[in-house]
Amino acid sequence: MAAEVQEHTSADLSKVDSAIDDAPASPTESKIKHRRTSSTVSGVFNINDLEKENVELKIAPETQKLNWKINSSPSTIEDKEVLKKLLTTPPIKKIDLHFPLGLEVTARNLKGVTIKDACDAIYKAYKKRADDELEAPYLAGFEWDREECYTRFIVHQKKTGDVVSSGSSKKKKAKGGEEE
Template sequence: MTEPLTRIDSAVAGLSISPKDEKTETKPEKKTEKKDKGHKRVSSTANGVKNINDLEKDQIPIEIAIETQKLGWKLNTSPGLLEDKEALSKFLVTPPVKKIDLHFPLGLEVTARNLKGVTIKDGLDAIYKQFKKKADDELGDKPVLAGFEWDPEESWTKLIVHQKKEGAPPPSKKSKKKGGEDK
């Protein structure tokens, strides 16, 4: 039993380590610099962006952006096609969070994530990812986003997704589509 210990001791105190010591002297300096900066993912998090679970612990209420009710967005169309680009860049909830679950009444749940704060576009992208391959008739009788609801009594960390029958895009688009179908 003493032999393995001496081998380990000799490896630690031996000559073979002195060249490694020179190499490790430069490496730990780099490592300590990285430690001072923090973990890579932590540094990519924007200031003021919270974890939804921390908000629940501290009982901090969240507010949903009102712009989500005005989009008139169909669940199987790309959020990039929406005209209101400014609304897409706004935070989905205040205070901004890193991730939030979006719960549909029939049980589907998607998660929107963004380390710099979940935006409306992030929420729509998460929903679109689930519905992009569905045809219009597969979406059911309510294919348009009506908005989100936060019910802290049901779940502090989830938003309930509400849907409606018709969207509210500008009338010119609807009339063009209807006109194109009639012709």
Template sequence: MTEELSRVDSAVAGLSISPKDEKPAAKEDKKEEKKTHRRGSSTAGEVRNINDLEKEKIPLELPIETQRLGWKLNTSPSTIEDKEYLKLPLVKPLVKKIDLQFPSGLEVTARNLKGVTIKDALDAIYKQYKKKADDELGDKPYLAGFEWDPEESWTRLIVHQKKDAGVPTGGKKSKKKNAE
């Protein structure tokens, strides 16, 4: 019984150990795929970190459209008539998050991994003010716009407020003015 077997089974005859060698190679391919795969939804190529922009001293550009919204801080941003304005980026170059500071000292952060839009900023503000009554908003309940002051803070926008909406709401008044 100590003799070596001389017969080869036909079921395994001619097969080499190569199938075992192929499996580790397949595992390596999967590892390479995982390393290179990135979620497209959570990262966008041109979206930057605000701190990187500060290090590189890249200035921010703000859209003028934020001054034309006539939006009351304790109303939903969905009530704004010009929905196209909401899709615009809040700053250029696009950033993932930015702080918004009110004159009262309140600070909110607007976030969007694809680039902060005007709607993201208004949503962040609305979240803070939605439960406040009109008389609690003070004498300036409407958004007047945003200001970027790199000397004060590179990574923060200053929120300006105003007393009235400043947007014509009735069509009759504007027609009378145009007729005159």
């Protein structure tokens, strides 16, 4: 009786065990299924493809006017609309941002890298640094030197932030308690 049960169990297992099944998978099953095809947007390019086609990139000029301290959150940038703008024309999926001292970070967005994506990538690298550790803590903008390296931008920094008009003085007054 015990031999009969044991024989029955091994027969059931062989039917379930996928290692025993030698039948080839159908062509539709063998295709690799990507998880996020819907998040890819048409009109957004891979920078390597643009390099092969020798396409000229244009960096958004707004990056030079951000007046943003790289070790503070990008949410501290006053003009929130600028953050939504694409970093380049034509839009790209990712870009390496190279700092003069050798650090390199990558900004990615399958819908097109925005100024916020670039700021987020920089902030992630610098958020734990104190102000006195940074020689030039403000973002001055990006430079693209297609001869040196097509697939990366050089990050420029400056020692002081620009004096901003009345928008930031209200915050300073509110912090000082002079304004209600």
